[in-house]
Amino acid sequence: MTDPLSLTASIAGVVIPALHGMRLLLRDLQDIKDAPENLEDLKNDLFLVDGALSSLQDIEPEDLEALGSNVEDNIRSTVKVCSTACDEFRSDLQRWTRHSQDTKLSWRDRSTIGFWKQDHIKSIQGKLHNCQVNITSVVSTATLYSSFHHTQMTQEIRRALSSKEDELRAANRNAVQQQRQVELQLEDLSIQDPEPKETAKNLQEEQRYLEASQKLLGELLAKIQEAAKSQATPVVNVTFGSQNSGLQIATNNAPMSGFVFGGRG
Template sequence: MDPLSITAAIVGITAPTVHCIRLLSEDIQKIVDAPETLKSLRNDLLSVDQALASLHTVSDEQWRSLGETVVSQSKAATASCAESCDRFRTALSRWTRHSEDGKLSLRDRTMVGFFKQGYVKSMSEQLHHCKITLSSVVCIATLHSSLQQTQITKEVMTKISRKEAEIAKSITATDKQLAEANAKLGALCLAKQAQDETEADRASAISQVAVEQTVLRESRTLLDELLSGIHTAAANARKDQAQVVNNFGSQNGGMQIGVLNGTMSGITFGKK
């Protein structure tokens, strides 16, 4: 991993992803009477846009502290997001092909069947999970910087413990989502095609859930790596914070204190 190019590489990947996100958001915005599910998707897109922007604040040094796995998985999550947005734009164009001037035709509005609903829901969940994962990367990077301080404050230790719990919770949620995605894919494969739905609708819905599975697995790996890293860093910080060292000179006349919490009394300085 080239330490001089990490941030530049991340920016190089996030830029086209942000472009894809904004194009999809604009496409949805043009549908003046869009269903609530599509309107909600725009909020998900905005959240991921903000999470991607926050990645640019992570320095090369912070990326190095997170490790190669976190860097590579962050790139993969970003690239997968762009791919999904492009695919969804194509599907959206197909779904609204009978509509004009931003108003859904009655035919298009009534064609939101099983495959389309599942597609939108899967896309929303993928975006939500991407936002949580990337935000965790930025938060852990900031905590790593805090742990490099000469003195670890109680506030920092509290933040570390809280983030450990949050990531562990995200891992549990990811496992649940992955199980749901597996079941969803099975249901889509077995479902009968509705009268007004095309084979392309079926194929795109199945493809989207397959992508969601991949993204969830990649996210699981990333979260595991983040949790492992913060466990190690936190353990070292707690050990350093608790350490107390007393070294006396050869004449039993000196005193050195590494870390002292509390007051001292009954101590005489000088030779005995």
């Protein structure tokens, strides 16, 4: 079992650098005057992931640990991929804007970013979106799983478990669909140009990331199903009196059947 302090340090070890890198990229984007629309959309994506990462830091280590080591490993991988993508994009952005001065884009750089680098920008947006979905799913699942273990099962918690299961299934289906789209794009690229190119590299990275996303969502879904299944059938303990007569039972809210009352044999 992972020590809670070690788990906290491990998560912080990837979250803090990721937040730092994302905020540097966000600052660079905010410094660009009259940025193309695709960069404005990217800023919104960064805000969402920043909020998700901040909420991940607020989870109690014990609640995150309860989800299992596989979830812990996958969430660290998710954050690392997101962090690396932002660092690389920041370097690319500085290269793409080298002809501009005083934070105002030259016509040449605006054309590069607004048109020629659209696929590159869509790629990082896809990674940021999936990162945000995955982290938010981990946070909400950890919170719900903790509620299930530390409070009495209520109808409200049952509904929450069912809703979360539907939500995770939908997120997983979406990841599968995205992966299929990426596969089709890679097939088209291989037909048009068999030589490696930047777009193909980005798509291959996105493909691997989507596979990891499906694995993480599957782990979370398994935990929710485990919690729901454990409460599917109420357990009733029946104890008879010492004379083999009478019935002693704790408070029961479930229907009872199959009992035959009569004289002792």
